[in-house]
Amino acid sequence: MKKTLFTRSLSLLALTGVLLAACAAPPPAAQPAAPAQPQPAAESQLPAGWKAGIPKNPPDRKGKKLVIRDVPKLIGIGYFAATTKGMEEAAKELGNIDFKTDAPTEAKIEKQIEFIDNFITQGVDVILFASNDPVAIAPVLKKALDQGILVVGYDADAQEDARQFFVNQATFEAIGQALIEDMVSQVGEEAEVAIVTSSLTAPNQNRWIEEMKKYASSKYPKLNIVTILPSEEDQQLAFKATQDIMKTYPNVKGVFGLSSVAFPGAADAVKQAGKCGQIAVVGLSTPNQMRPFVKEGCVKSVVLWNPIDLGYAAVYAARAIADGELKPGDTVLKAGRLGELKINGSEILLGPPFIFNKDNIDNFDF
């Protein structure tokens, strides 16, 4: 039974497609937040252009006991265990708060919606969330607002009109600056450096690179970024790219690893080339990923935000909203030990990134 030319061409076509897709596998793009719909001015004192959500006829909660429920993307991972830790700390400091984190064990939006729905039925005062999907989560959050429940996001936002405030863990600008400062502190102001990014089209990484370049060119004009190579979230590729950088640009004094895969991959290449201490590796990743390299001293510091502080700030924001101390249009939030946090529109900024190093890395497990 001979295959017909047709089936052969067909299978050939299919395969070519697969292979081509391989060559240009696009990175999973970040979910674009849908444009927020203009909110009908429910309350007269709203600042012009305010797009964030407003709870409908919330009861007066000033100084009263608050029931706060936190629904992160999932539970059972170190990262959200850390945000919970910060929330518990804040709840204890503030007192008069009944706080609990409860969420699915997998990062699934359908399940997350169920949890939130249950809390609405129970009639809690505040829902905190880190969304698995900014668009899909919006209806259930709006339902909460409609019933007078306060809604505050952190870590991963929803559509702006589906929550009141969002605690933003790090701005692109702050991360870009922290990375450059960290590098300069290790290699000096006059040096050749290279970047290993995730994929060349990754939106977050490209924004960070943009901010890094902007900051470096104004403050450290002699810091020369010689090349930017992709690693496609593949450890092996990040490793290989760093090997090639060290050989092609023998004067390179530092390598940036801009993802939780690129950073350890780059660090491993420097380590296995025996160049720890000669070539600095700086980047963004989680403490767990980088712990072996930080312990060995091949990596001096890891730039990220502190999820404990992130959770802490979210609970302070919730209390302030309930007490009427945080209103649309405000520009600062007093957040306990974190001091005054800046507010940009409806986003509360956590401030400069956190630097993990040999001394503090063991306090974190994520």
Add this chain to the structure above:
Amino acid sequence: MATQAGRLTQAHRQRGLFAQQEAVIAAAILVMTFVVSLANPDFFSATNLLDIAVNTAYIAVAAAGMTMVIVSGNIDISVGSMLGVCATIAGELARNGTPIPIAFLAAVAAGGLIGAINGALVAYARIPAIVVTLGMLSILRGGLILVTQGRWIESLPEEFFFSQRSTLGVPNPIWVMIAVTILVGLFMKYHRFGRAIYAVGGNAEAARLAGIDPRRVYMFVFVMNGLLVGLAAVLYASRFTAIQSNAGQGFELAVISGAVVGGVSILGGTGTVIGALLGSLLISLIGTASIFLKVSPFWLQAVQGGLILLTVLVDVVRRRRRA
């Protein structure tokens, strides 16, 4: 039956230059190394050439298995997930105190087991290989995420890092790559069962009439492929300080590209392991060369994709001439 299979490939051999894709690729590798070394002499350093070979080793080992699968007229796109699963098994066992050789063997055995499931579904349930292995790709990847929860495997014992060591001055992965290529190459060329893979891939019905059971061949190639992917996973896992939780994503494409560029026809029936090795090497070489020549990385994927299209086109032209 062996003689018939022999004659079949003999015929392919005589198709002139086009049929000698291995020679063309080998020449391309030499020319490219020469040209890039002229532009940047550091390219021709022993360290760099060894690095390229080591970076290719785990791809080439899996490409040897893939060659058998593709020659038999099938395909296995689950190898990326398989690599991740086998690497995780090796790492987890080693971290929990299992003797290193046993951890490595377990990874290889796991690969063989997964290959056997793929093979049985293709050979006996008669589901097309692309469907079976596409399913396996997702099942294994999902399972891996569930088990590792995205956590990398670290704190591995020092003896685990097989791929970071050398024997007689040559890094271990290179020895493994050479041994696998020679053994699988000899098997496919001279062993009766090896010849049967070509016969079935060339024309399954004719092979069946000649007394070869295609189902046994399919089963065999998938199991062998699984074992070799398990071996590749050992090379991969023992290379790095920590094992990535989603290791091997996109690996299937590197492996298939290597085989196809090396002249393994995706329509089955022709191709050699040495070709797959050379194809994998050429692709790695292009990647490193582009960095040495400071070519924008945006071009790299286009060049590699073009190379694959070109070789597939050559294959189609070759077949049309024969028809």
